[in-house]
Amino acid sequence: MAPIISISNLTKTYSNGFQALKGVSLDIERGEILALLGPNGAGKTTLISIVCGIANPSGGSVTVGGYDVVRDFRATRSLIGLVPQELTTDQFETVWNTVSFSRGLHGKRPNPEYIEKILRDLSLWEKKDNMLRQLSGGMKRRVLIAKALSHEPEILFLDEPTAGVDVTLRKDMWHVVERLRASGVTIILTTHYIEEAEEAADRVGVINGGELLLVEEKRALMAKLGRKQLILDLNEPIDAIPEPLNGNGLSLGPNGLTLIYDFDAQHEQSSIAALLSKLGAEGIHFKDLSTRQSSLEDIFVSLVEAGK
Ligand SMILES: Nc1ncnc2c1ncn2[C@@H]1O[C@H](COP(=O)(O)OP(=O)(O)OP(=O)(O)O)[C@@H](O)[C@H]1O
Missing domain, CATH: 3.30.70 (Alpha-Beta Plaits)
Structure with missing residues (x-):
């Protein structure tokens, strides 16, 4: 089967001349969980932003579901759910409206049952009528995940999903990730918590200084280098x-x-x-x-x- 995401010789030079990606090539298979590990500043967020169509590549190409992320932005974006590192939504909006609105933005018809299910899965149901500003930091993170899932994406990007969140949220999140994976969703996560990659990922990619040092089956990697x-x-x-x-x-x-x-x-x-x-x-x-x-x-x- 063709990979769901195909990244080919991708480069990114920021306007100040800094080269954040130096020719990254990577195929991501449908239904896998890929963990991208790398120290601060390695280029993980830059890579994710280009695949999600938020940043433009300087060179190379990326296809998602066979569509080019630059030329066919709307088609690729609708296949992707992105859980960013920070919340940028209107703080005066309610949880329910925020998540429902996000679904609408991707051109999907309203589906209150589906939204209810996500909110329940993420233990947000009790807070559905609260404004975002009334939520704790951990709950805001849950809203980010709910928003990313609102349009039933085939691919989910989690950028540092558990940085600074408590154990309960982490557990809830991994349950959701497991269920999504069982339903065939492809998951790419970046994390500093290596034990998470060790537990959850099928493959591990290591990125440093804008270069992909390796991508390998987690088990093979541990057997080979361990x-x-x-x-x-x-x-x-x-x-x-x-x-x-x-x-x-x-x-x-x-x-x-x-x-x-x-x-x-x-x-x-x-x-x-x-x-x-x-x-x-x-x-x-x-x-x-x-x-x-x-x-x-x-x-x-x-x-x-x-x-x-
Ligand atoms: N808009 C920008 N202009 C110039 N340089 C940038 C810009 N955004 C990021 N960079 C630089 O590109 C490099 C890669 O950043 P990126 O955010 O992709 O790293 P990261 O691997 O996600 O790091 P972290 O783990 O800290 O989130 C860093 O050196 C960063 O300073």
Whole structure:
């Protein structure tokens, strides 16, 4: 199937000459959840703004549902729901009107049942007659999500959706995201919360300095770049790693009381058994053992560091 979003060699130079995107190419498949990770200023919002038709590209092209985002702006925009970082709506309008109006803006016929469902899903139903200015910050964020969903988009962009929101909203939001995904909606999110990407995304893209460093299946990425550590708590401290065991990815922890074995998560299963028997032969005994797998965060940090 053709990708729902196709980004080809996209560049963006702002009017002050700053080059925020330096040739990004990326295909996004229908129904997937893609997390875009990147440090502040990496170009995530710029990329999203171009796909949503809010900013113009300097070079390259983007199609959404087969339509060009510049030439066929209305067609592409109606396929997309965007949850921006900040609320820019009229503070004196009610929740109900704000969300209903947003649906109308996209040329959709009124559908009060649908609007009611979104407001209920986002725990906003009780507040439907309140003005936006009467809502808490977290509730305003919910309104942003409701607005983005008001015209039943096929694609949802979430730009830093959970920055500064409480646990309840985060949970509500992920329930909504799961339901949307189950109904076939494509979801692209940017986040600083790497654990969210780790939990929710099918694929992860890492962007830094206007360049897409990689895009990969989350599982494959973690298997490929992830390292594992086996940590052994020793019965007795040792001064040094015995000669026969040197150079095998072993290091000695604080006070000589732990041995740390670094290994590749995909291979080397058999080497652990060999290591343990060698330790036994050297008279080194342990009382406990645990493993630690590198997280997406470790991978992300090392990628961004390597790119500096
Ligand atoms: N209108 C503008 N004019 C000039 N430079 C801009 C403009 N908007 C953004 N930039 C610059 O482009 C770069 C990318 O910004 P962008 O907002 O896309 O980053 P981001 O990855 O979304 O960052 P954050 O995580 O902080 O939101 C930054 O260096 C920013 O200062």
